[in-house]
Amino acid sequence: MRVVALDYPADFEGWRRGARQALMDGLLLEDIEFRVKGDAPTLFMHQERGPPQAAQTTLRVPKEFPQLAKRAICHCDPERFRLLYALLERLQGERALLGNRADPLVHRVNVLAKEVGRDKHKMTAFVRFRLVEGSQPEHYVAWFEPSHYTLDYTAPFFMRRFTGMHWSIFTPYRSAHWDGAVLSFGAGASKQDVPEDDKLEDYWRTYYAHIFNPARVKLKAMQAEMPKKYWKNLPEAGLIQTLTHESEARTRTMLANAPTLPVVREAAAPAEMPENMTSLHGVRQGLEQCEACELCHGATQVVPGEGLGRAAIMLVGEQPGDQEDLEGRPFVGPAGDVLSRALQEAGLERGGLYITNAVKHFKYTMRGKRRLHQRPEMAEIDACRWWLMQEISLVKPLVIVALGATAHRALTGQSPIISKARLGLAALELGPQLQTSYHPSAILRARDEAEGTSMFAMLVDDLRTASSAAGSSQPVRQRVSGAHVL
Numbered sequence: 001m002r003v004v005a006l007d008y009p010a011d012f013e014g015w016r017r018g019a020r021q022a023l024m025d026g027l028l029l030e031d032i033e034f035r036v037k038g039d040a041p042t043l044f045m046h047q048e049r050g051p052p053q054a055a056q057t058t059l060r061v062p063k064e065f066p067q068l069a070k071r072a073i074c075h076c077d078p079e080r081f082r083l084l085y086a087l088l089e090r091l092q093g094e095r096a097l098l099g100n101r102a103d104p105l106v107h108r109v110n111v112l113a114k115e116v117g118r119d120k121h122k123m124t125a126f127v128r129f130r131l132v133e134g135s136q137p138e139h140y141v142a143w144f145e146p147s148h149y150t151l152d153y154t155a156p157f158f159m160r161r162f163t164g165m166h167w168s169i170f171t172p173y174r175s176a177h178w179d180g181a182v183l184s185f186g187a188g189a190s191k192q193d194v195p196e197d198d199k200l201e202d203y204w205r206t207y208y209a210h211i212f213n214p215a216r217v218k219l220k221a222m223q224a225e226m227p228k229k230y231w232k233n234l235p236e237a238g239l240i241q242t243l244t245h246e247s248e249a250r251t252r253t254m255l256a257n258a259p260t261l262p263v264v265r266e267a268a269a270p271a272e273m274p275e276n277m278t279s280l281h282g283v284r285q286g287l288e289q290c291e292a293c294e295l296c297h298g299a300t301q302v303v304p305g306e307g308l309g310r311a312a313i314m315l316v317g318e319q320p321g322d323q324e325d326l327e328g329r330p331f332v333g334p335a336g337d338v339l340s341r342a343l344q345e346a347g348l349e350r351g352g353l354y355i356t357n358a359v360k361h362f363k364y365t366m367r368g369k370r371r372l373h374q375r376p377e378m379a380e381i382d383a384c385r386w387w388l389m390q391e392i393s394l395v396k397p398l399v400i401v402a403l404g405a406t407a408h409r410a411l412t413g414q415s416p417i418i419s420k421a422r423l424g425l426a427a428l429e430l431g432p433q434l435q436t437s438y439h440p441s442a443i444l445r446a447r448d449e450a451e452g453t454s455m456f457a458m459l460v461d462d463l464r465t466a467s468s469a470a471g472s473s474q475p476v477r478q479r480v481s482g483a484h485v486l
């Protein structure tokens with residue numbers, strides 16, 4: 001029996017090294033025990049031994065496997081290490097296995113990964129930091145009890161979200177620490193390690209009361225999303241009932257007030273920075289690994305930008321739709337048809353542009369069997385902004401056309417009224433000029449034909465404005481297509 005020692009319950013690197021070596025040595029599943037430091041040895045029942053395996057010299061796995069395994073290994077199911085080993089073993093002979101969701105092993109590992117994804121989501125929503133009194137530099141700590149071993153997988157999210165803060169998150173099995181530069185992990189702790197009284201709680205309550213949106217209160221849904229076990233760590237939980245009682249009056253006030261302009265946010269780099277960020281090809285590869293927000297879990301695939309690598313004009317849409325999500329290319333569905341007609345009228349060729357989206361994964365909600373588009377939240381736009389900035393700095397367009405409010409927001413941090421924002425070019429700090437216009441989907445949703453025709457004419461006008469601002473000296477060097485990247 002070979003014992004593969006793992007440092008902690010979600011030690012993917014330890015598992016990878018041990019599993020790789022065991023498989024290369026031709027060991028069968030029943031010849032290995034994965035044992036987490038501090039755990040008692042497992043008592044295996046006698047198992048039938050299969051035929052010995054041939055030792056392997058190289059192991060090959062599809063590129064989705066490491067991501068899937070990294071997630072599934074965080075599950076609290078004690079069988080997870082062995083399931084992953086069995087999967088790794090079968091992948092050597094069955095290259096397309098991961099695509100077969102009906103296979104019981106593939107299905108089970110995907111279920112583990114999905115449940116971990118949900119646990120991560122809960123952690124990102126319910127972790128509350130408290131200031132350590134007298135800490136210098138100021139240090140914030142949080143206590144959280146995840147349902148799985150999700151800390152390592154989720155900590156990079158907090159690193160991106162709170163880059164400027166020094167913080168620690170303690171869980172019963174492990175802790176994560178960020179000092180503004182390095183993310184490190186240590187032993188688990190208990191709730192007593194987190195300070196009780198603090199200014200931050202008051203601050204958080206004030207903030208929560210301020211952002212509380214009474215129009216969105218659905219107590220049943222909140223309780224489903226926010227199980228009671230998390231409530232005790234949430235300083236705002238006590239406020240919810242009071243705020244709900246006041247909600248009718250507050251809804252009226254909210255509607256009467258003009259919307260506030262959000263502040264421009266920084267484009268934070270993804271936690272696991274892809275290596276080759278000097279080409280659009282590298283950006284595409286990096287995007288395939290991106291898990292900076294939850295949208296990656298529901299989408300079929302990421303939809304990167306496509307077009308001329310040095311296009312003078314870049315079009316930025318909102319996010320892929322249903323069709324784009326299935327095809328992996330931007331603007332290939334109904335909105336793409338409207339866009340193609342507008343481009344043609346404006347005398348622009350789609351192939352001469354670079355077309356991308358502010359958010360690169362499809363966000364939707366299920367209605368029966370249909371996937372209905374949902375507008376991305378600011379946090380999702382923020383999470384994806386870094387990629388958009390990479391695309392801009394590589395393509396170096398002279399003019400960017402923001403199609404709709406989300407694209408405008410991603411580029412400027414401001415919520416526009418499109419009819420006003422489109423009146424003229426603006427200068428972006430990044431260099432290119434900005435022309436804002438209507439999103440093709442807004443044209444499809446126009447109240448009547450007259451409104452649709454008029455919006456379409458404005459979109460054509462705006463594309464013409466962009467075209468003349470870009471001039472005829474359009475440097476063309478590199479083409480990036482949906483399927484093949486040069």
Ligand code: URA
Pocket residue numbers: 317318319320321324329330331332333335336357441
């Ligand atoms: N809407 C967008 O904003 N982008 C697409 O790619 C498709 C529809």
